[in-house]
Amino acid sequence: NIGFRDMVPTYMEEWSPPSGGDWSLHRGGAVFMQNVSSVGVHNCTFRRLDGNAIFLSRRTRNVTIGENKFEWLGENAIATWGDTDKFDATAENFPMYTTIERNVFRELGIFQKQSSAVGHCKAAFTTIRENI
Numbered sequence: 033n034i035g036f037r038d039m040v041p042t043y044m045e046e047w048s049p050p051s052g053g054d055w056s057l058h059r060g061g062a063v064f065m066q067n068v069s070s071v072g073v074h075n076c077t078f079r080r081l082d083g084n085a086i087f088l089s090r091r092t093r094n095v096t097i098g099e100n101k102f103e104w105l106g107e108n109a110i111a112t113w114g115d116t117d118k119f120d121a122t123a124e125n126f127p128m129y130t131t132i133e134r135n136v137f138r139e140l141g142i143f144q145k146q147s148s149a150v151g152h153c154k155a156a157f158t159t160i161r162e163n164i
Contacts, residue, residue: 035077036062041106041143042083050113050153055146057113057153061087069093073100082106082143088127088155090115096131106143109135114154127155135163 039062047056061084065071069092078085078100084107088095091114102109114126132150141147150160 033075035079036081036085037077037079039081039083045083057111057151058083058107059087059089059113061085061111063087064089065092065095066090067092068095070095072096072098074098075100077101078103078105078109080104084108084111086110088112088130090127091125092127092130094129095127096133098131098133098135100135102135102137102140102149104139104142105147107141108144108147108151109137109140109149111151112153112155112158113151116154121154121156128157130155130158132158132160133162137163 042058042060045058047058049056062081063086066089085102085105097110112127137149
């Protein structure tokens with residue numbers, strides 16, 4: 033039951049494309065997780081953050097994000113982004129078995145045009161359900 037607000041802008045920080053194309057993403061967030069397992073983020077409020085709220089980077093396992101409020105965010109509410117060796121994902125260096133449920137999202141992407149409630153890049157076995 034923690035509140036996060038007023039994070040510094042990241043739209044001038046380092047960005048890179050998670051796949052082919054012109055869309056890019058900043059690998060960072062108010063809550064940044066990498067090389068973790070069995071982590072939960074529940075009943076938190078993310079308000080007026082100028083960047084991403086929650087970012088799951090590279091190897092994460094069994095992360096649950098539930099019953100949170102995300103509002104007035106500059107970029108994405110939740111982003112997942114793993115690494116692969118071109119098309120070879122056998123190293124499993126990406127988020128797996130993530131559950132995102134019963135969250136409320138509003139006023140997203142104030143600075144980033146192609147933002148979303150859940151940006152899902154190079155991740156596997158993700159369950160997204162019952163969000164508004």
